[in-house]
Amino acid sequence: MNGVHDMGGMHGFGPIVREVNEPLFHADWEARLWAIDRIVLQQGYFTIDAHRYGIERMEPAHYLRASYYERWLASFEYNLIHEGILTDDELRARIEFLRRHPDSATRQDAIPAPPAPREHPQSPPPAPRFAVGDSVVARNIHPVGHTRLPRYARGKHGTIHRLHGSHIFPDTNAHGLGENPQPLYIVRFEARELWGDSAGPREAVYLDLWDSYLEPARS
Amino acid sequence: MNGVHDMGGMHGFGPIVREVNEPLFHADWEARLWAIDRIVLQQGYFTIDAHRYGIERMEPAHYLRASYYERWLASFEYNLIHEGILTDDELRARIEFLRRHPDSATRQDAIPAPPAPREHPQSPPPAPRFAVGDSVVARNIHPVGHTRLPRYARGKHGTIHRLHGSHIFPDTNAHGLGENPQPLYIVRFEARELWGDSAGPREAVYLDLWDSYLEPARS
Amino acid sequence: MPYDPEQEPYVALRTKALESLLIEKGLLSAEAVDERISEYERDIGPLKGARVVARAWVEPDFKARLLQHGAAIAELGLTGGDNLVVVENTPDEHHLVVCTLCSCYPWMVLGLPPTWYKSFAYRSRAVIEPRAVLHEFGLDLDEGVAVHVHDSSAEVRYMVLPERPPGTEELTEVELAALVTRDAMIGVAKVAGPVHQGVAPV
């Protein structure tokens, strides 16, 4: 989706602010959320692509004012509810309960085995259409769902810099539409191709792009 | 600038919400701000382009959460201070005073004549480089300042649809760098050129673009 | 809205401070502000555009001049037409107006825009999915109808000349003007005929 998360080349976000002696987490809840999210993800309840899409689909003003882990929280809640692991009512009720009984211990039930990983019917990934050195164009696509082709590269010419095996296709995987692995390429774009003459002549940007994001350049 | 204000083609802003029997203004302050801004603008204290840039330069999260007239207010304050008409201290002090004395009448001094309009040394606008029917490309530029060439059209091919005289060039005028009028064209872009194959075949977008935004299309 | 200084929001206070300072500095008078507001409340609004549309429907020569150059609105005593471009909707061609970068709108004929026109949703979507936007407004165009979206990126202002609805042959110019809605002149609606008993025009 063409969302505010697609920030490459945006202006107006000010200087880069660094924190001296930054801790690993800024609050206990951030650490616990991070760990919980990772554990649930690794058990296969939803995918990393769904995690990312859950962030991207936040209301744009909310995305911009939320902190990093607030965005994780929004996505985690969305995905748990979306996958039917929790209901919205359940979550609200538990929040209310914990607000009134902050010291209540959580009941520790016996932990059942995690669910079997989802089986996606899978065809073998297609062979790479491009080789190192090939001239390509990133397609001008504007999907409403998840994609990892940033707006700034769409329609731009680049060169295949390196092949990097086959990778799960996020545009379908984020939406439960299958892993559909495709060849992945590291594609080099000259900065002037991306940003025009104001960019430096000795600057390049490299993106990791899936086969179907690319077309052969017309020579 | 590549700002959040450049919204054409963005996803994620939800359905279009309409208000039944909408009033002209939703609060007295909106009406007064609107009128004050117009009056000051027409006297030439700053330009419509500076007014727009004042909105665009808002911090992105602020832009997205502010209401329409809150964005005007942010720009108006910025431009009045930027032009030296008010100081930030003066404004803060007056807000504080009015907070403590809400019923105080404003002292009505005699009104002096408005300042002479600014003289911009001006060369005659260049002759149009393009004629109706010409194929053009919108340049791939990413200025950090004000521009009226939306990101979605940059690098895209279009056709000159109509000439519309000469117009003040906003990219310089917004920053006090002169009016520099240029020929203005209505340029037609096929929706599929802009958005790819997901757009309809019988859709087109028209933009009003200045001469220097355009290049002849290589045939 | 009733004035209650205790409840005055910060934005209202800031506006009051600005007005107060600018009056002191001689840039404006409270009277000029009042006058400007009442001028718009009184006689701008979409009524002017509706008069233009009705005239174009009944006078083919005027319509030709209007489509040629928006300055023809001067014939109705209206100013500001130099930068006005009027585009005509037909059974085969549908025009729609937006400003993706801010909120440009043909004030000279339609007054101030409604909030939805300035909304992020309309600004972002009208250029990339105009048919979906029109559908939300209750207007489903046939696939064969061409859609033209005008993104007002300069000082040119666009007004749509909607199709004259059937069954209006007997109406006077004044009666026709009463049928024309703001939304039809933005291009998100058609003008309904007098027999139409649907939703009240916005």
Add this chain to the structure above:
Amino acid sequence: MPYDPEQEPYVALRTKALESLLIEKGLLSAEAVDERISEYERDIGPLKGARVVARAWVEPDFKARLLQHGAAIAELGLTGGDNLVVVENTPDEHHLVVCTLCSCYPWMVLGLPPTWYKSFAYRSRAVIEPRAVLHEFGLDLDEGVAVHVHDSSAEVRYMVLPERPPGTEELTEVELAALVTRDAMIGVAKVAGPVHQGVAPV
């Protein structure tokens, strides 16, 4: 942070509710959560990357293998190198890593990213004005130096192999690793030699 339930922010409460529900539903245990956190607090962090860099500086064959395929980090007992690409900074070529779409970062060698790496400012600017960004980090590259920005848009992860600073010929591999900073492995800084008495490495 000291625990004060009265002051607990809403986000903390929501997280607690999620953890509590997921424990009940058998998706996790509080112990597993604790363990995961302490694992990262204990031994991830940029120390792993620093060991990789020091080894590459002292062992040319290892460096060649590492640049060929990040999986070479397995030789140091490190896992997760299959998707790691290591890029080498030289006097003429400077590499810089960013993730414009989210916050992809080479956890397997650098641990969790600093907040600035995930900031909107860094994400938006690194690809369009990398030299200005480097300048803000105190690194002014000669015009002749080529800048390569790696935008991590897939599951490939990038680590920069910084230049070995002069004056370090006598240092052991362990001493060299102590010089290597996280920022140098992201590509926003160079590694300073042991005689350097400037700002403490971040």
